[in-house]
Amino acid sequence: MACVDEKIKKDATYYGQYTTNGSTDRIKALNKAMHDAIPGVCMHRARVFTEVYKEMENADPLTQKSTAVARTLETLKPLYTEGELIVGLRSEKTKSHPMHPEVESTWINAEGGLKALPTRSYNPFVCTEEEQKYFEEVLYPFWAKKTIQSKWQATFPKEYQERMCGTGFAEPAFMLSVYGSHLTMDWKEIL
Numbered sequence: 001m002a003c004v005d006e007k008i009k010k011d012a013t014y015y016g017q018y019t020t021n022g023s024t025d026r027i028k029a030l031n032k033a034m035h036d037a038i039p040g041v042c043m044h045r046a047r048v049f050t051e052v053y054k055e056m057e058n059a060d061p062l063t064q065k066s067t068a069v070a071r072t073l074e075t076l077k078p079l080y081t082e083g084e085l086i087v088g089l090r091s092e093k094t095k096s097h098p099m100h101p102e103v104e105s106t107w108i109n110a111e112g113g114l115k116a117l118p119t120r121s122y123n124p125f126v127c128t129e130e131e132q133k134y135f136e137e138v139l140y141p142f143w144a145k146k147t148i149q150s151k152w153q154a155t156f157p158k159e160y161q162e163r164m165c166g167t168g169f170a171e172p173a174f175m176l177s178v179y180g181s182h183l184t185m186d187w188k189e190i191l
Helices: 006-011 025-036 044-055 061-075 101-110 114-119 129-143 148-155 158-164 172-178
Strands: 040-042 096-098
Touching: 044 061, 044 096, 044 101, 044 129, 101 129, 101 148, 114 129
Parallel strands: 040 096
Antiparallel strands: none
16 A cells, blocks of 8 residues: 555554554454455355356246355355354355356456456455456356346447447446445436
């Protein structure tokens, strides 16, 4: 975090990363462990969802998703970090994003697949060769035409796609994939 002003590091909490007071030793140790961990991906959810959707290809979408979620939770190995009072993560590895193939396969493939995630200059994620191979050989081929973004690309006029994509103003890939969860409008200004 070389770009963080030293005064900010000393005087305030910078996104929970730096604090000199107000935390117990246990919290400081947990905070340090989380910030020292390298971000990665966890394929558990992706594997389970792919298996369930393959098994239940003709079932209705609600049955597919509810079965996949239930099986994911039933088979997720608990992860415990020393000092935690509330235990449980959504992945099997510390500081790892559980892959959502039904929404992420399209944009991850467009960025160069899972093997490209560790090389990104912003927000890189570590993944193993096995995970990369699984994405290329199983995940992406199965989900390639099933994601919301891929359906949008197949039906929305190309002329408009070219005018929207890459502008940063109405980037559909992210909004279609995560339903706008990373965008907070300035409602006060708008209203």
